[in-house]
Amino acid sequence: MAQPLFALDGQSLITPQSVSNNFPSPHQNNEPDLLRTAEAEFAVVINIAMQRLAAGRNLPDAVRWLIGQLHEVRHKFGAAVWQRLIPIIQAHPSAEILQQCPFTRWSFEKPRGYSGDASLIDFIYGHPAVAEEVARSTPLGLNIFEYTINAPGPVAVRERRDILTRFVDETAARTGPDTEVLAVAAGHLREAEASKALAEGRLKRWVALDQDPESIGTISSQFHGTAVEPVNGSVRGLLARKHQIGTFDLIYAAGLYDYLADKVAIRLTQICMDMLKPGGVFLFANFSDEMADDGYMESYMNWELLQRSEADMWRIVNSSAPEDTDEKTVWFGANRNIIYATIRKKS
């Protein structure tokens, strides 16, 4: 994994710029030449893509092709050249066209001031909360959207939400009415909408911690009167043990580790393990280094993520799991775009 030199400050000012320019370059000497070649390849790709979009036939397929080509270019030229190509792509007239897609536009404009906010993920979930924003799009924007939210990354994110619901429901079935769950970086806690355990009142509490007060407000109104307890808190607060929130049968973090350098990820995992009851489970998810949409996300969406391999996940698990650990696993979701680690504390 390419490790950026910054560490998230724990209050989430996640910006692509905090990652950019920090990648070591394997091609320092011939970088200008490589950049020129990469620019030329991009020019060929985008000309074909724009012709296909202008022709107006099978637009989602044209977007699928473009996303695949950007992944190839990113991979072929390496991180340092790619970082310098990003602003060139963003300044290209194609950006205005692709940003007619409401999902792409929201990510690029960052209305909440940081990357990967919970409303952005609502586009992926097809949630009614963003229906108005979607409805404001041009017909071309909607055609692009039809593919962008069905690309492998978003498919994996929807599966991730369902996996979280299943983990919560299975924990409730195993531990009974005293079940306590903690979601770190909960966003809008959409996984709770399908939870049978929550709907049937079989949870003692489901603490939803997030740094964004707007997301915490959304959770408070939607889940008022249930076992859900919203907490406006941050990774930094957890690391400083500032939040006195007790212990849990299940703790999970989805859509968070993708922004955390190893050092912070390891420390956070240790803290979460400390907050588990005996027999409790900690799960964290990360976009994998096999993800297919990275080139499009980092350029047109201005959304950078730290992708992790199986070995990267194991390094975090093995550096943070204490001796009282029963079971450690690292596994992929169905299309391998997201990778998961689960650690069970000894009973």
Ligand SMILES: C[S@@+](CC[C@H](N)C(=O)[O-])C[C@H]1O[C@@H](n2cnc3c(N)ncnc32)[C@H](O)[C@@H]1O
């Ligand atoms: C990509 S969203 C994921 C939301 C949700 N977990 C999901 O899977 O749909 C990332 C969330 O992480 C939160 N976040 C980012 N950095 C954080 C930090 N340092 N402390 C707490 N929350 C953070 C953001 O506010 C945002 O709601």
